[in-house]
Amino acid sequence: MNLGLLLALSAALAYGAADFIGGAGSRRHSPWQIVLVGQATGALVTLLAGLTLPGSPDLSDFGWALLAGAGSATGSIFLFRGLARGRMGLVAPISAVGAAVLPVLVGVVLGERPGWLVWVGVLATLPGIWLVSREAAPDRPACARGALVDGAIAGVGFGVLFIALAQISADAGLLPLAANQLAGAVLTVAAATSLGQPWRPRRGVLGWGSASGVLGASGTLAFMVATGAASLGVAGVLASLYPAVTVLLAAGVLGERIGARQRTGIGICIIAVATLALG
Numbered sequence: 001m002n003l004g005l006l007l008a009l010s011a012a013l014a015y016g017a018a019d020f021i022g023g024a025g026s027r028r029h030s031p032w033q034i035v036l037v038g039q040a041t042g043a044l045v046t047l048l049a050g051l052t053l054p055g056s057p058d059l060s061d062f063g064w065a066l067l068a069g070a071g072s073a074t075g076s077i078f079l080f081r082g083l084a085r086g087r088m089g090l091v092a093p094i095s096a097v098g099a100a101v102l103p104v105l106v107g108v109v110l111g112e113r114p115g116w117l118v119w120v121g122v123l124a125t126l127p128g129i130w131l132v133s134r135e136a137a138p139d140r141p142a143c144a145r146g147a148l149v150d151g152a153i154a155g156v157g158f159g160v161l162f163i164a165l166a167q168i169s170a171d172a173g174l175l176p177l178a179a180n181q182l183a184g185a186v187l188t189v190a191a192a193t194s195l196g197q198p199w200r201p202r203r204g205v206l207g208w209g210s211a212s213g214v215l216g217a218s219g220t221l222a223f224m225v226a227t228g229a230a231s232l233g234v235a236g237v238l239a240s241l242y243p244a245v246t247v248l249l250a251a252g253v254l255g256e257r258i259g260a261r262q263r264t265g266i267g268i269c270i271i272a273v274a275t276l277a278l279g
Helices: 003-026 031-052 059-085 088-109 116-134 141-166 175-195 203-229 232-239 242-253 260-278
Strands: none
Touching (some): 003 031, 003 059, 003 088, 003 203, 003 232, 031 175, 059 088, 088 141, 088 232, 088 242, 141 203, 141 232, 203 232
């Protein structure tokens, strides 16, 4: 396994752990607060890294970083809300499918021609999503379906994040990543204020948000380096394997149990993402 693939899998590990911590924290506090602290902490981490490796970014690099920040904030807010009101083992795989498929579709629009194995992976996600959403909890079906919708929207947000990060030039260094995280924090405050949601962090939020933010920033740094050693498609799709980590942590730490159909759907979603990587 080359360095690029190893770093992409490391990004998946960091993202999955960050999502588990953020989702667990969002069951105790507002997800807006968790996301804000995470984005602010991530901005600090990437700023320190960027000052070490400043590079030569231009205005377009920062423009793409701002778009990536919007995708990151959107994905994190909806994912954490979905993880807070639904089973982590169901919501996380849905978000991963969107994060993996959207860059493939955008690439086609821009002229890329994926191989047949990629299309097999894309089509395989459809029955996977159906099976995951088929057995919504009977005692609170509206809440369960809402959590799955949150996961789907989060997947779009993370797909935008991956697409925008890929447009940042190789010699830009890491400073645009700090702009990405800072933009996410600003957008989180703006959106929460307009919707009347609590966003001012309390003391109990700091630990959850900071841990999630450091892990998320580490995943983004690993992903950016991975794209220099492996193709964007493979790196992006491998990074989208993060739900496997979230599912394992939810099962091991929270003792979540998932129905047979849902296990099959989750397995199909994860296999589809892996198929996209092989393609």
